[in-house]
Amino acid sequence: MRDLWSRLRHDAYLAIVIFAGLLGLVSIFPFALYRWVAGDWVMGALDSLLTLTTLTALYIAWYRGQSRLAGQMLSLLYAAGAIIVAIYLPVTGLFWFYCVVLFNFFIAPPLRSTLITLGSLAAICLYGLWRPGTIFPDLQHLIIFACTALICSLFAYLFAWRTTLQRRSLQELANLDPLTGVGNRRTLMQEIEIALANFRRHGNQCGLLLLDIDHFKAINDTHGHAEGDRVLVDLADLVWHTSRRTDRLFRLGGEEFVLLLPGADLNGLSIVAENIVRAVGERVRTADGSVTVSIGGTLLLPDDDGSSWMHRADVCLYTAKNNGRNRSVIYKGVADDREVAK
Template identity: 45%
Template sequence: MRTFWPRLKDDFQLSIITLVGLLAVVGVSPYAVFRLGEGSWLVGATDTFLVVSTLLAVVYAWRTGDTIRPGQFLALIYSTGAFLVSAKLGANGLFWMYVLILFNFFVVPPLQSLIATMSTLVAICVYGWLHPERVFESHYQMASFVVTCLLSGLFAFVFAHRARVQRRLLARQATIDPLTGIGNRRTMDAELDIAMADSKRYGIDFGLLVLDLDYFKQINDRFGHGIGDQVLVDFVDCVREVCRPSDRLFRLGGEEFVLLVPKADLNSLKAIAEHIQQRVRTQLLRPDGAPVTASIGGSLLRGHADRDGWLKHADECMYDAKRAGRDQTVIRPLAPNRAVAATEGPDYHQ
């Protein structure tokens, strides 16, 4: 129960599918019972199939975290159900088409929802045209139905498309550092958790580098924050030029960055760190022509029980590099039975 509400709040698609499941049980189940009771077997079976399929899709979404496939499955099932109910009940079944429009545009991507909705609308109209008075009492009624469905679909499409754009923007703002375009602390925490899980499952070792620009405060104080921001952007470019495609770079905060290196050992991790320092030293210059340097600390995942301890150990090594004179690399394995704690000491972010 502790994870139920957070997942609903954080995953919009999952919340919609769950809500649909609840509404299907509460709203459609009585119709299924009523239709079966009066002997309308086709419609009753259709309603029952919709309820069961919805519940299975909700369970699948919760168990796997995948909301795309359940949404597509339900869009197909509901579109088929809307057609069958309309063909069987006539005008009384057409009202479910408006529910289908709203569901499709909120659960599946706009183009897919447009295809599903328009296909169902065309199928109903063709069936109604071929079977006069079975679905529509007149061509005027069919035309009114088409116009209202198209208008409802248009409004739903615009709203759903805008909502998707805003959700993507919010998700990007929550996970990407706006200045440098790399992952932020939240993204880093998630990636480190994944790395630890992969290490336990597949035996892959990971390395972690904490990179801190030397005397960055002096750059901001002397040349302004605009120049300081540009130095950070250029620093990220330098690191990316050195990194492998599988390496992940994050901004921890201020002028401090973290590089996650998969399939690493002490020698390879040190080689990457020294390569980064050389590239930064030779390519990244202050406005007065002085080189920008970085102090780097590193640690392997092996021996750490959690990501916070792993990160603290690498951060301690970075502070040791600062104490050693800056523009240095300190990488060491975790000593046996050593508790990793945050280091309190002088401010080396100068």
């Protein structure tokens, strides 16, 4: 039970899909039973189909981990169901459409839910125009329904759009370093776990470079913290723009950064580290001279966990510091873990 609540608490979209799906089941399943008992075979079959498809979507979301696919399935399913219910249950069936409007904007992205909602609304209204008196008693009722549905959709869209923006902002605050805009320590730990899982399951190698700005305290003491912040931003921008699209840069804390390089080999890791050292020395500067960086790096080893992987890079970093700074030291995989080679 703890794992259940933990998963729902940490995956907002999954929680919305599960809650909306369960709400749909509670709303639809009793009607399915009632229709079968009352002998309304068409609506009973429809409600049963909606129930089974909802269960399928919940299975896809929970056990397959495809929450967005499940959400889109439910959105399209209930929109189609609203059209059919409106046709087979004139007047009273239209009330379900407002529930579908709200449901769509919770379960699907704002633009996609708008298209689905407007499409289903158009289908109902066009059918009403094609078959007068079937869904709406007269044209006036059709116009009133269309206007109220559009107004409801507009407010739902504005709410969903604003909520999406706020959720993205919260995700950025939770995952990004506010100064440099790169990943923060929390995101780094998550990416390390992903890299370890890919290495254990599929043998996908990954390199790790630990970067530390040399004499950073002296930069702050001499030029002020504003200048120190600028150096951090310049270094992050330089490393970010000179790395591959698949590489991930994180600020570990203070003047330390971590660069993860999926698919790297030992030679590639060494070349990247040397290039960063050279580029920083040439392009990142303060008022009284250039800034230098020391780097320690290592590939994943079979028995690694996150701590041992980071510790090995940290040992290499301190070796680079002790050997004069402004250089990189990469672990070569020798038997003695205390030995490193430049």
